[in-house]
Amino acid sequence: MHGRSRIKRLLGLLLLTLALRPCCDVSASTTRQFTFFQTLMLYSQTSPVIAVLPRAPITTSPVPGLTSLYHKAKRGNYGDARYPGNCSGELIKDLLCYFDAKRVLDPLTGSGTCTEVCRELDVECRSTDLRSDDTDACDPKCYENIGTFDFVWLHPPYWRQKVYSRDQRDLSNAPTLSYFLFRYQKLIANCSTILHAKGKIAILMGDYSDREAGFVPLTYHTKRIAFSCGLRQACTDIIRFSHGASSSKKVYRSSFIPGLHDVCMVFTKPELAITGARRTSLPYSQDAHRFCFRF
Numbered sequence: 001m002h003g004r005s006r007i008k009r010l011l012g013l014l015l016l017t018l019a020l021r022p023c024c025d026v027s028a029s030t031t032r033q034f035t036f037f038q039t040l041m042l043y044s045q046t047s048p049v050i051a052v053l054p055r056a057p058i059t060t061s062p063v064p065g066l067t068s069l070y071h072k073a074k075r076g077n078y079g080d081a082r083y084p085g086n087c088s089g090e091l092i093k094d095l096l097c098y099f100d101a102k103r104v105l106d107p108l109t110g111s112g113t114c115t116e117v118c119r120e121l122d123v124e125c126r127s128t129d130l131r132s133d134d135t136d137a138c139d140p141k142c143y144e145n146i147g148t149f150d151f152v153w154l155h156p157p158y159w160r161q162k163v164y165s166r167d168q169r170d171l172s173n174a175p176t177l178s179y180f181l182f183r184y185q186k187l188i189a190n191c192s193t194i195l196h197a198k199g200k201i202a203i204l205m206g207d208y209s210d211r212e213a214g215f216v217p218l219t220y221h222t223k224r225i226a227f228s229c230g231l232r233q234a235c236t237d238i239i240r241f242s243h244g245a246s247s248s249k250k251v252y253r254s255s256f257i258p259g260l261h262d263v264c265m266v267f268t269k270p271e272l273a274i275t276g277a278r279r280t281s282l283p284y285s286q287d288a289h290r291f292c293f294r295f
């Protein structure tokens with residue numbers, strides 16, 4: 001038996017013995033010990049496991065591995081893995097190849113994951129971010145004279161799950177959910193104005209449990225906003241397994257069902273003449289604005 005697996009077996013036996021030990025005289029120190037080993041046991045139960053995924057049908061897709069379950073554990077050598085909320089470049093690459101993108105807009109670029117994927121694929125890309133060049137993606141003026149695009153990649157903050165800056169224009173710094181949604185709606189509406197007919201907007205978003213607001217279904221709000229901007233969903237939701245999320249290594253004192261994925265939703269701008277789809281009134285009103293900041 002190899003040294004490492006022998007150690008694992010011994011550790012397993014030790015944990016089992018401790019777990020089965022009767023705990024009648026529960027002194028403070030035994031409770032502490034038990035809690036420590038209980039935590040260890042739980043840690044082993046939440047380790048990564050191999051899951052059997054359903055077989056995908058054979059199609060003519062140029063990216064056959066791209067299905068509704070995105071499980072690649074490697075992130076690719078794009079962007080900076082240490083940037084908060086950084087996402088895998090592999091998913092972006094698969095989407096660009098699948099949709100045969102020619103000109104990409106990446107207005108929340110962060111560490112530049114999408115930029116680097118585009119460079120590798122030799123696809124033109126315009127990348128900006130509030131933090132790096134003071135470009136506010138929620139401001140319609142930032143979309144003037146930049147031309148049109150056939151693909152937009154959006155990986156917005158999941159409201160205030162991770163705060164990127166104290167800039168009042170930063171989506172992650174919105175003091176209330178309604179103000180975040182009001183600004184998020186501006187972002188999606190702006191992006192839809194520079195999109196070619198039949199172009200795609202791919203949005204990677206996750207639901208989030210906020211300390212004050214409770215569970216916030218941001219994927220639901222994303223669809224609601226996109227549809228009211230006259231966009232239609234282009235394909236299945238892509239459930240991206242959150243490999244390497246920093247939260248997966250934490251120990252919480254509360255009970256909840258951990259979310260281990262985020263969702264990539266791809267929207268398209270239909271040709272009006274064909275579908276009759278049009279913009280309806282946007283769901284999140286400007287009133288939200290008043291309650292937030294005093295300028």
Ligand SMILES: C[S@@+](CC[C@H](N)C(=O)[O-])C[C@H]1O[C@@H](n2cnc3c(N)ncnc32)[C@H](O)[C@@H]1O
Nearest residue numbers: 085087108110111113130136137155164170171
């Ligand atoms: C989830 S991160 C993007 C991470 C990126 N996908 C990567 O791989 O590194 C969200 C980004 O949105 C930016 N951001 C937030 N509000 C913004 C705004 N109003 N205009 C432009 N960028 C904004 C933040 O600075 C942050 O870099």
